[in-house]
Amino acid sequence: MPKLTDTQTIILSRAATRPDNLAMPLPEGLRGAAAKMSVTKMIERGWLEEVDADLRKGEPLWRETGDGHGTTLIATGTGLEAIGIEPVVAFAVSNLRKVKPDPADAPKPVAIRAGTKQARVIALLQRPEGAAICEIVEATGWMAHSARGMISGALKKKLGLPVSSEKVAGRGTVYKLDQTV
Template identity: 35%
Template sequence: MTAQAKLTETQTAILKAAARRPDGTIEPLPPTLRGGARVKVIEGLLARELIAKFHYPDRVEYYATDAGFAAVGRRRKLPAPVVPDPELEAAVTAAETKWQADAVTKRDAADGVQNLDPIPRPIRPGTKLAEIIEAMKRPGGATVAEMMRRTGWQAHTVRGAISGMVRKRFDYQVVTEKGADGQRAYRIT
């Protein structure tokens, strides 16, 4: 589509402001341009291909195109050509090589630390958790009701301690058995 149609004052002001900015962005728009008017102006410029829409991970931005610059009688400033500097290139290559070697060394050291087996912490005697473990080590094990009486905990707390601390953290093998009275007993094997 061509930009031959007459631009509104607002569209002209937006494109002139974008042409003055180094990156050619249309933001910030005039503070008086809000809501639906803002949307209509942007849609009009997009339809005429005077601006381009760029999607970033966290936002959307609009930039003036070459046609947008031409519509307000401006030309896009081209950046100066890049002239490679052999000394700088050699220094960058050497630094990148050193960083990669250092990263491998640091990663290997970190992997070595992570592969160490954790030292199991002993269970402190006299704690409620020690009471639960002691009760479960008996030949008949212990029911939730018994462990509740010994610790003063509620049933869900006792079951959580068995599942989280006893089984996972201290790596005990817990067996559950249903007795003749219908009560479930937990026993450490």
């Protein structure tokens, strides 16, 4: 049997008692760089595996993937064998929940509910003349910083819409949506 540290033994033992062999949450006091180092070593040795977290079940997150999803950790059959437990379901669970790579070039579907403030802002940005922040503030009732945050956060980052901006004399910064949504 491979030599395990006390921390690794605790993580794997707890995972063996949890549904789906979840290794999260990690033991109290194991945070930051120490947690990352321990988990990385365990993944390298094949004792833990990173899988998609089922947020509907309230599974704790190991890390966020950046696309609004997260991953959690499960003990593998090898990990359970390392602590002397026969892996009954570990292989089935790990194969069902493997993290599926997101193809970067696959277009994300954009679903925008009609009648929302977001839909109003998008309609303003689709006009040939675009929209200045003051026009967006007037249409939504938001503060200027909220309107700018929605453009950069929700429209550009989350929805991936091609919003461009340019300084226009007399109007300030004007934002335009180059694509029909």
